Amino acid sequence: MKKYIxxxxxxxxxxxxxxxxxxxxxxxxxxxxxxxxxxxxNLADSTCTVNTLMGxxxxxxxxxxxxxxxxxxxxxxxxVANGLHLEGRMQDILEKMQRNKTVIFIGDxxxxxxxxxxxxxxxxxxPHIWFDVSLWNKSMRFLSDELRKFGVxxxxxxxxxxxxxxxxxxxxxKTLSEIPDERRVLITAHxxxxxxxxxxxxxxxxxxxxxxxxxxxxxxxxxMVNLIVSRNIPAVxxxxxxxxxxxxxVIEGCEQKGFQLELGxxxxxxxxxxxxxxxxxxxxxxxxxxxxxxKALK
Numbered sequence: 001m002k003k004y005i006x007x008x009x010x011x012x013x014x015x016x017x018x019x020x021x022x023x024x025x026x027x028x029x030x031x032x033x034x035x036x037x038x039x040x041x042n043l044a045d046s047t048c049t050v051n052t053l054m055g056x057x058x059x060x061x062x063x064x065x066x067x068x069x070x071x072x073x074x075x076x077x078x079x080v081a082n083g084l085h086l087e088g089r090m091q092d093i094l095e096k097m098q099r100n101k102t103v104i105f106i107g108d109x110x111x112x113x114x115x116x117x118x119x120x121x122x123x124x125x126x127p128h129i130w131f132d133v134s135l136w137n138k139s140m141r142f143l144s145d146e147l148r149k150f151g152v153x154x155x156x157x158x159x160x161x162x163x164x165x166x167x168x169x170x171x172x173x174k175t176l177s178e179i180p181d182e183r184r185v186l187i188t189a190h191x192x193x194x195x196x197x198x199x200x201x202x203x204x205x206x207x208x209x210x211x212x213x214x215x216x217x218x219x220x221x222x223x224m225v226n227l228i229v230s231r232n233i234p235a236v237x238x239x240x241x242x243x244x245x246x247x248x249x250v251i252e253g254c255e256q257k258g259f260q261l262e263l264g265x266x267x268x269x270x271x272x273x274x275x276x277x278x279x280x281x282x283x284x285x286x287x288x289x290x291x292x293x294x295k296a297l298k
Contacts, residue, residue: 029076032086046154082105084105175291187250207246234297251263273285
């Protein structure tokens with residue numbers, strides 16, 4: 001009899017355990033860059049865990065994955081990357097992971113006719129698509145569609161975010177219109193702002209190419225100095241994720257020619273800013289860059 005009662009208890013509690021509702025855990029989403037991580041935070045629902053591999057000040061062109069970042073990628077349900085070779089040395093890893101894991105490349109959202117091609121190359125697209133806010137907004141629709149497939153898109157948040165991006169695009173246009181035509185020249189360490197220039201009517205010149213892997217030389221600095229002096233360009237800019245040495249060399253070269261070139265400030269190009277920098281999110285980063293450029297050039 002005792003054995004029978006004991007069996008009933010086991011069966012009873014076993015049945016209760018099987019019928020208890022299992023708490024659903026959200027998907028693990030790993031993003032490569034801060035801009036993408038910020039986007040996913042604004043699109044995905046609160047059940048998701050979102051991690052970003054590349055923090056403030058990290059150059060994605062030169063990023064080397066650590067054991068910790070590889071573990072995060074392996075454990076992820078979804079990986080969201082920029083693509084278009086922005087992630088440099090990680091490109092092959094991400095493509096291999098695509099065989100048995102969901103890897104979303106945001107660059108896939110951009111039609112070929114909207115992609116800019118690197119100067120001197122017929123094949124390599126410029127990966128810095130986020131600097132055209134309207135283009136980035138277009139990629140958000142693509143990313144929203146992908147997250148919707150997994151049932152983790154917060155429709156209300158996503159719509160609000162896309163509306164914010166539309167307002168941001170208009171704000172950028174209006175603020176930059178304060179810069180006189182002859183001063184609408186943006187000079188930076190590497191050529192990350194071509195989409196920005198194309199979208200908002202700025203001539204963009206970088207010492208290095210679209211990737212910081214490329215090197216600059218004395219001739220590049222000399223040519224840049226001559227261009228600045230001849231066109232009376234008032235300011236140049238450093239980037240938060242890249243050494244300032246190249247721009248400092250240009251400023252020194254101008255001084256040797258008796259031309260006073262100002263350092264216009266720090267721009268955030270390939271990474272968001274640290275907490276408290278005023279550039280911690282994609283929208284605040286764009287606002288910071290536009291305000292810095294306008295103040296220095298107008």
